Amino acid sequence: MPPRVTHERAECPVARAVDVVGDRWLLLIVRDAFDGISRFSDFQRNLGLAKNILSSRLRELVAQGILEVVPASDGSAYHEYALTRKGRDLFVLLVGLRQWGEDHLFEDDEPHSVLLDVRTQKPLQKLEARDAAGRVLTSTEAIVRKVQATS
Amino acid sequence: MPPRVTHERAECPVARAVDVVGDRWLLLIVRDAFDGISRFSDFQRNLGLAKNILSSRLRELVAQGILEVVPASDGSAYHEYALTRKGRDLFVLLVGLRQWGEDHLFEDDEPHSVLLDVRTQKPLQKLEARDAAGRVLTSTEAIVRKVQATS
Numbered sequence A, B: 001m002p003p004r005v006t007h008e009r010a011e012c013p014v015a016r017a018v019d020v021v022g023d024r025w026l027l028l029i030v031r032d033a034f035d036g037i038s039r040f041s042d043f044q045r046n047l048g049l050a051k052n053i054l055s056s057r058l059r060e061l062v063a064q065g066i067l068e069v070v071p072a073s074d075g076s077a078y079h080e081y082a083l084t085r086k087g088r089d090l091f092v093l094l095v096g097l098r099q100w101g102e103d104h105l106f107e108d109d110e111p112h113s114v115l116l117d118v119r120t121q122k123p124l125q126k127l128e129a130r131d132a133a134g135r136v137l138t139s140t141e142a143i144v145r146k147v148q149a150t151s
Helices: A013-021 A024-034 A040-047 A051-063 A091-104 B013-021 B024-034 B040-047 B051-063 B091-104
Strands: A067-071 A079-083 A114-117 A142-145 B067-071 B079-083 B114-117 B142-145
Touching: A013 A024, A013 B024, A013 B091, A024 A040, A024 A051, A024 A079, A024 A091, A024 B013, A040 A051, A051 A067, A051 A079, A091 B013, A091 B091, B013 B024, B024 B040, B024 B051, B024 B079, B024 B091, B040 B051, B051 B067, B051 B079
Parallel strands: none
Antiparallel strands: A067 A079, A114 B142, A142 B114, B067 B079
16 A cells, blocks of 8 residues: 555644544544443454454554553453553544434434443433533534644 | 445434545645635646546535535636535534634634634624523533444
C-alpha cells in the first residue's frame, strides 16, 4: 500500500482527529475498552480479529496515548490495556456513533444492545450540538472560521 | 486485499456505525459537505485526493444514503452531492471529533480552525453524554445491556 496521507499538521481539528481515530478496528477496540475489556486475548476473542492486526492497532492506540499498558489487575505476569484520560474523552464520540447507528442502521423492530445509565437503568439523552447559551444548533447554524494566513 | 469483515448484522449499534463511517476519507468528505462543498472537483481540490479514491468514497456515501446526487444548483449540466437527513445527523459526530481534536491534538498556542454559532459567532458548548434527567455522565456511569439470546 502507498504511504498513508496524514493530516497530523492540519489546521482543522476534525482532520487531525479523523487521522487518529478514523479506523474501523481502532474504534471497536476503544468501544471494547469502554466495556471493560483489557487483555489482548479478550479483545481478540470479542472482535474475532487476526493477532497481527490487533497488535498493530493496540500499538497505535498506545503510541497515540489513547490506551496505556498497565500491570495485570490480578497480579499475574500478563499486562493489560487501560484507557487514558485522552482515551476516556472519546466516550462522547462512541455515544454519538451508537445513537446514529440506532437511528439509521436498524429496523424498528430489530433488537440491539442499549447503553444505560448505571444508576437509573434508563437510556442516555440524545447528544445535541448546542450554542454557548444551551440552544440546540443544527449544522446550518454553525460555521467554520479558518485560520488566517499570517502576513 | 482480503474481503473486509463487516458488522452489518451486528447487534451493537456502534459496530454498525463504525462499519459505515469508520474511514478517514469518508469522514473528511462528510466534513467538507457540512462546509458547503458539493462538487466532485471541489472535494478533490480540498482533500487532495486521487480521483478513483474520491469516486469510490462518494459512491459508498450515496449507497449508504448519507449523500444524494442532485442537479447542479446553478442549472448547469453538472451534478452535485448533498447531505441527506441521515448525513446531516452525523453533525454531532463531526462536532465530537473536532472537540476531541482541539483538546488533545493541538498545542496550547497552535492555531486551528474553529466552529462557531453563526448567530453569535461564539464557539459551541462542549458535547457531553447526559442521563435522562440531564446530568453529565462519565463512561463509568454507563453500561451496555446486550441483547438477550432468545430461547
